[in-house]
Amino acid sequence: MKAIGKTKKGPGIEVFDIAEPEVGPEDVLVRVRASAICGTDLHYYHWDGYAERHNPGFPRVLGHEFSGDVVKVGDNVKTLKVGDRIAGETHIPCKVCYLCNTGRMHICKNMKIFGVDTLYGSFAPYTVLPEITAVKIPDSITYEEGALLEPFGVALHAICEANIGPGDVVVITGCGPIGLFAQQLAKISGASMVISTDTKEYRLNLSKRIGVDETINVLNVDPVSRVRELTDGKGADVVIELSGANVAVKQALDMAALNGKVVFVGTTQKPTEIDTTNQILYKELKVSGITGRIMFDTWYRSIKLVQNKIVDLTQVMTHKFALDDAPKAFELLDKGEAGKVLFIP
Numbered sequence: 405m406k407a408i409g410k411t412k413k414g415p416g417i418e419v420f421d422i423a424e425p426e427v428g429p430e431d432v433l434v435r436v437r438a439s440a441i442c443g444t445d446l447h448y449y450h451w452d453g454y455a456e457r458h459n460p461g462f463p464r465v466l467g468h469e470f471s472g473d474v475v476k477v478g479d480n481v482k483t484l485k486v487g488d489r490i491a492g493e494t495h496i497p498c499k500v501c502y503l504c505n506t507g508r509m510h511i512c513k514n515m516k517i518f519g520v521d522t523l524y525g526s527f528a529p530y531t532v533l534p535e536i537t538a539v540k541i542p543d544s545i546t547y548e549e550g551a552l553l554e555p556f557g558v559a560l561h562a563i564c565e566a567n568i569g570p571g572d573v574v575v576i577t578g579c580g581p582i583g584l585f586a587q588q589l590a591k592i593s594g595a596s597m598v599i600s601t602d603t604k605e606y607r608l609n610l611s612k613r614i615g616v617d618e619t620i621n622v623l624n625v626d627p628v629s630r631v632r633e634l635t636d637g638k639g640a641d642v643v644i645e646l647s648g649a650n651v652a653v654k655q656a657l658d659m660a661a662l663n664g665k666v667v668f669v670g671t672t673q674k675p676t677e678i679d680t681t682n683q684i685l686y687k688e689l690k691v692s693g694i695t696g697r698i699m700f701d702t703w704y705r706s707i708k709l710v711q712n713k714i715v716d717l718t719q720v721m722t723h724k725f726a727l728d729d730a731p732k733a734f735e736l737l738d739k740g741e742a743g744k745v746l747f748i749p
C-alpha cells in the first residue's frame with residue numbers, strides 16, 4: 405500500500421510503498437478514511453531532536469490523528485467488531501502501572517504514542533492499533549470530524565482544567581488548530597471576552613472567523629500590555645498557553661490577573677527561565693499543565709459536543725489532500741498558512 409512517512413533520517417517527507425500491517429491478538433486493523441497532519445509530524449519533516457528521541461525505526465508511516473472503519477479484529481478483541489467506525493486515541497497505555505490503575509492512563513509511565521513510537525501511523529489506507537486506543541464514534545460524526553477529535557480533545561482537556569467561570573476573561577496564546585478549538589470552547593464555557601494571540605495573520609484571521617473578541621499579533625503589539633489595557637489593568641482570569649514559545653510562557657504568567665489561572669499545553673523545545681517568586685507566588689497564580697486527553701472522559705465529552713453540534717470542528721479544517729500530495733501539504737502547514745490539513749487516503 406502507498407504511505408507517507410520516512411524511510412531514513414533527515415528532513416523531508418516521502419511517499420512510498422509498504423506492506424499492510426499484521427494484526428496482533430489485541431489489535432484492530434482499520435481502513436483509514438481521514439487523517440490530519442499535526443505539529444508533531446513536523447518534527448519528522450524537519451528531523452529535529454524530538455524525531456531522534458521518538459524513532460522506532462524505518463520504514464515508518466507517520467500520522468496519528470485519524471478516523472476509519474474496523475476491517476479486522478484480533479482474537480482477543482472484545483469491544484469492537486468489523487464495520488465499527490472509530491477515531492484513534494494516540495496514547496497507548498500499559499494498562500498495569502499505578503497511573504493506568506488510578507484513572508490517569510493518559511500519563512501512563514510506560515506510555516507509547518501511536519504514529520510516534522510505532523512503525524504504522526495513519527497516513528496510509530490501512531493501519532493497526534490496540535483495541536483500547538480505537539474509540540467508537542457514532543454515524544452522525546463524519547470521518548473528517550472524527551480525524552479531528554484527537555487534537556480537539558487536547559483543547560477540551562485544557563478547558564476542563566482551566567475551569568472557566570461565567571464572565572471570565574480568557575486569553576488563548578497560539579492560533580494553531582488546538583488553540584482555535586480552545587477558543588471555540590472558551591466561548592461556550594461562559595467567557596465574557598476571549599483574546600487570542602499569534603505571529604501569523606493567516607491564523608489570526610481563522611481565529612476572528614471563530615468569533616473571538618480580540619486578536620493580537622505579538623510581532624506588532626506587546627500582548628501583556630494589550631491584555632492589561634483590555635481588562636482595566638486587571639489582567640486575564642484564565643490564560644491557556646498553546647504556542648510553545650518560551651517568550652509566550654513568560655507572558656502567560658505576566659498577563660494573568662492576581663489569583664488567576666494559567667494552563668500550559670504548548671510544548672517548548674528549550675527550558676524557560678521564570679521568576680517563580682514574582683511571577684507566580686506573590687500573584688497567587690494557579691498554574692497547571694495538561695497533556696493529551698483523559699481516557700476516556702475527554703472522549704465522551706468531545707463526542708457529545710460534536711454530535712449535538714455545540715462545536716463545529718470543520719471551522720478549523722482548511723485543506724484536504726491525496727497521499728501523493730504530501731510534500732505540498734507539509735510545506736503549506738510548515739509555513740503556517742493552514743488550519744488543519746487532512747489526507748484522504
Ligand SMILES: [Zn+2]
Pocket residue numbers: 442443444468469555
Ligand atoms: Zn497530534
Ligand SMILES: [Zn+2]
Pocket residue numbers: 497498499500501502503504509512513514515
Ligand atoms: Zn501504564
